[in-house]
Amino acid sequence: MASAIVLLVLCLFIVTFCYIGFCLASPWGRCARCAPGGANRTCRACSGTGMRPRIGWQLWTYFRRIHRDGTR
Template identity: 75%
Template sequence: MCYIARCLLSPWGTCRHCRPGKNRTCRTCSGTGMRPRIGWRLYVYARRLHRDGTR
């Protein structure tokens, strides 16, 4: 339950590939240093799946 709340309050986490500093050439996060959490991506996937299934 705590991880779900954390994903809803702060869906962005630090990039694992360029964690110490922002790497402008990082393809994972496009050089921002932030990327969506796994829980947030699962939530968005389920929400879109429900939305597309009920049209």
């Protein structure tokens, strides 16, 4: 049982680090609201560009901003 827990924790770390690397390499993804038809000029989610920052990138910038504002 303990080996299964260790394996799950290891897999969680691997998936987390892979997603972090993916977000650092490609911070922008397609807009979910515009994806079927391409860029929609009237889309409020992406302002008509068809690209939105990924959730991981949004979290990264949020925590980076908190750290920057707290250390000034």
